[in-house]
Amino acid sequence: MRAIQITEFGGPEVLRVVDLPEPVAQPGQLLVDVAAAGVNYADTHAVEDSYLSKSTLPMVPGGEVVGRTAEGRRVVALTDGGGYAQRALAWEAMAHEVPEEITDGQALALVVQGLTAWHLLRTCARIAPGESVVVHAAAGGTGSLAVQLAKQFGVGRVIATASTKEKRELALELGADVAIEAAPDGAGLKEQLIEANDGNKVDAVLEMTGGPVFDASLAALAPFGRLVTYGMASREEPTAVTAAGLMGRSRAVVGFWLMHCVTRPGMYREPMAELFAMTADGRLKPQVGGVYPLTEAARAHTDLRARRTFGKLLLDPSR
Structure with a gap:
C-alpha cells in the first residue's frame, strides 16, 4: 500500500x-x-x-x-x-x-479540532455566559470551530486573531465580534486585546502559539481570567508565568492535551455526538x-x- x-x-x-x-x-x-x-x-x-x-x-x-x-x-x-x-x-x-449527513472532511475536522475546541471552552476555560474569549489563530482548524462553539455556548464577546485580512473576514463570518491582526512577536498584543474588549481585560484566552504571544495574552487577562494553552506553534517557551504573577491577578493557566480525554468516561463519545448533531443541523460549520x-x-x-x-x-x- x-x-x-x-x-x-x-x-x-x-x-x-x-x-x-x-x-x-x-x-x-x-x-x-x-x-x-x-x-x-x-x-x-x-x-x-x-x-x-x-x-x-x-x-x-x-x-x-x-x-x-x-x-x-x-x-x-x-x-x-x-x-x-x-x-x-x-x-x-x-x-x-x-452519520451519513456528515462529510469525510467534516468528520475529520471534528474528531481532533472539534473535540479540542469543545474541551478548551467547556472543560478548561469553563466559560460562562456573557464572558469575553480570545481565540488565537481563529481561522485554523481548532480556532474556526472554537469561534462558533463560543457563540453557541453564550459567550458575550469573541475576539479573534488571524494573520491575514481573508482569515479575519472568515472569523467574523463564523461569529467573532471583532478580529484583529496579532504580530507574531506579540508586540502591542496586550493593548490590542484590551481595546478589542471595549477597554476591559479579557476573561479567557485560547492560546496555541507560545512564546511572546502567550506572555502578552496572559497580561491581558482580567482577575479570575483563564488562559488555556494547547500548542506551541512558535516553538518558543513563554517566560511570564510565575506564582506571584498568577496570585497577584488571580489568574489561571491551564494546559490541555486531547489524549487525556479519549479514555475518560464522558469526554470523547458524548462531546463527539454533540458536535455531530450541531453539524448536521447547521449550527456548526467545520x-x-x-x-x-x-x-x-x-x-x-x-x-x-x-x-x-x-x-x-x-x-x-x-x-
Whole structure:
C-alpha cells in the first residue's frame, strides 16, 4: 500500500512516499480503508520529534482517519500513528460511527479540532455566559470551530486573531465580534486585546502559539481570567508565568492535551455526538481548507507551518 514514512527526524522534507505491507489488525483493532487522513499541527512536531509524546523511527505519521472497515462501517478514528496511508489501524474504542449527513472532511475536522475546541471552552476555560474569549489563530482548524462553539455556548464577546485580512473576514463570518491582526512577536498584543474588549481585560484566552504571544495574552487577562494553552506553534517557551504573577491577578493557566480525554468516561463519545448533531443541523460549520494528494504530504506540512492555510487540511490516499 502507499504510505508516507519518515526514517529521520526533520522538517517537511523528511516525508517520503513509500510502499509498505498492509497492516494487520490485532484483537480490538479495526483495519480502516482510508478515505481521507487529517493533517494536524501536532504532526509537524511528531515528524521533528518535538511533541509531547516521543516519536520512534521508522514512522508513518498521522493521528486520525476516516473511512470504512472490512464490514462496511463508516468510521472516523484516532490512531496511534499510521494515518498517512491507504490503510490504517485504529482501536475500536477510538473509532466513532459517522452519520451519513456528515462529510469525510467534516468528520475529520471534528474528531481532533472539534473535540479540542469543545474541551478548551467547556472543560478548561469553563466559560460562562456573557464572558469575553480570545481565540488565537481563529481561522485554523481548532480556532474556526472554537469561534462558533463560543457563540453557541453564550459567550458575550469573541475576539479573534488571524494573520491575514481573508482569515479575519472568515472569523467574523463564523461569529467573532471583532478580529484583529496579532504580530507574531506579540508586540502591542496586550493593548490590542484590551481595546478589542471595549477597554476591559479579557476573561479567557485560547492560546496555541507560545512564546511572546502567550506572555502578552496572559497580561491581558482580567482577575479570575483563564488562559488555556494547547500548542506551541512558535516553538518558543513563554517566560511570564510565575506564582506571584498568577496570585497577584488571580489568574489561571491551564494546559490541555486531547489524549487525556479519549479514555475518560464522558469526554470523547458524548462531546463527539454533540458536535455531530450541531453539524448536521447547521449550527456548526467545520471548515475544510484544503485536500492534498497523499504524495504531497510534505507540501501540506510546509503550507501549514507557513500559516498559509485555514480550517482543516486533508490528505487523499487515492492520489
